[in-house]
Amino acid sequence: MASPALVILAFATVYIVWGSTYFFIQMAMSGFPPLLLGAIRFLVAGTLLLGWCLGQGERIVIKSSLITSAVVGILLLVVGNGVVIWVEQTLPSALAAILVSSAPIWFVLLDKPNWVINFKSKATIGGLVIGFIGVIVLFGEQLSDLFAGNTDKSKLIGMGLLVIGSIAWSSGSLYSKHHPSEGSPTVNVAWQMIIAGLVFLPGSLLNDEFARVQWAHIPTQAWLALGYLILFGSIAAYSAYVWLLQVRPATQVSTYAYVNPVIAVILGVLFAHEPISLLQITGLVIILGSVLLINLSKYYAEKNRPLDEEDSDAKFDNRVAGVDI
Numbered sequence: 345m346a347s348p349a350l351v352i353l354a355f356a357t358v359y360i361v362w363g364s365t366y367f368f369i370q371m372a373m374s375g376f377p378p379l380l381l382g383a384i385r386f387l388v389a390g391t392l393l394l395g396w397c398l399g400q401g402e403r404i405v406i407k408s409s410l411i412t413s414a415v416v417g418i419l420l421l422v423v424g425n426g427v428v429i430w431v432e433q434t435l436p437s438a439l440a441a442i443l444v445s446s447a448p449i450w451f452v453l454l455d456k457p458n459w460v461i462n463f464k465s466k467a468t469i470g471g472l473v474i475g476f477i478g479v480i481v482l483f484g485e486q487l488s489d490l491f492a493g494n495t496d497k498s499k500l501i502g503m504g505l506l507v508i509g510s511i512a513w514s515s516g517s518l519y520s521k522h523h524p525s526e527g528s529p530t531v532n533v534a535w536q537m538i539i540a541g542l543v544f545l546p547g548s549l550l551n552d553e554f555a556r557v558q559w560a561h562i563p564t565q566a567w568l569a570l571g572y573l574i575l576f577g578s579i580a581a582y583s584a585y586v587w588l589l590q591v592r593p594a595t596q597v598s599t600y601a602y603v604n605p606v607i608a609v610i611l612g613v614l615f616a617h618e619p620i621s622l623l624q625i626t627g628l629v630i631i632l633g634s635v636l637l638i639n640l641s642k643y644y645a646e647k648n649r650p651l652d653e654e655d656s657d658a659k660f661d662n663r664v665a666g667v668d669i
């Protein structure tokens with residue numbers, strides 16, 4: 345049986361670290377261009393994870409799994425996480441986190457093989473409707489300003505890109521679900537990170553980031569933020585999450601989806617002095633309420649069956665419905 349102290353520590357890591365990555369991405373960009381930041385973060389994190397797996401004697405090269413890792417890594421980390429990095433050049437980290445919290449909505453809509461099951465649930469349908477209302481509320485302020493001629497169009501574009509990023513994250517998650525890989529989850533995630541980092545590199549070159557970055561003048565806080573994203577955001581929190589799924593019910597572990605955006609908003613407002621309006625907070629509350637409704641039917645289904653009969657789909661759905669690694 346897992347130590348209660350370790351369980352608490354693991355939950356704290358997942359709650360706080362994943363919720364704080366939005367804030368530290370913005371801090372890291374005070375010295376690193378966005379695509380170069382993504383390349384360094386995932387190449388280093390993936391290499392460290394792969395080295396650890398090699399040290400554990402795990403098989404690290406499985407050709408059939410590399411294709412799946414490439415597709416999943418590109419959709420989740422390059423598009424899904426890359427959009428977050430890119431838009432935080434113009435949007436507050438707190439607002440980015442709020443929009444990303446809508447990922448579970450897209451996960452249900454795109455999971456076509458389970459439409460019959462999902463849409464039999466009134467809670468799921470209600471959650472989807474409420475979730476879209478929350479997204480509309482978030483866009484309402486920017487759209488109103490746009491029609492009045494008072495808004496920066498780049499912010500509206502950034503918000504739209506975040507929605508696309510959330511859809512890409514959900515699509516990559518579903519692809520992984522329906523194309524299971526051989527080997528350990530840690531090895532597969534390591535390859536996802538490495539492949540994503542390699543894809544970021546040409547984008548960084550085309551964006552002329554290597555020529556623009558001034559290595560000698562990168563502030564210390566940017567280096568520290570990058571180190572935090574690598575060690576804590578991409579390695580420690582993920583490892584804690586995978587371990588929690590083994591020792592605690594998946595529905596309990598999935599509560600990170602409600603806590604992460606709240607942590608991001610608190611950090612953004614208190615330490616980065618980011619402006620968050622009452623309307624945006626309202627949108628956050630509505631979206632989190634929708635995610636809760638979507639997960640209600642799964643919660644009761646898992647609660648009423650033995651832990652050893654808990655199917656992998658339920659674990660998977662909670663594991664990938666909005667993680668930012």
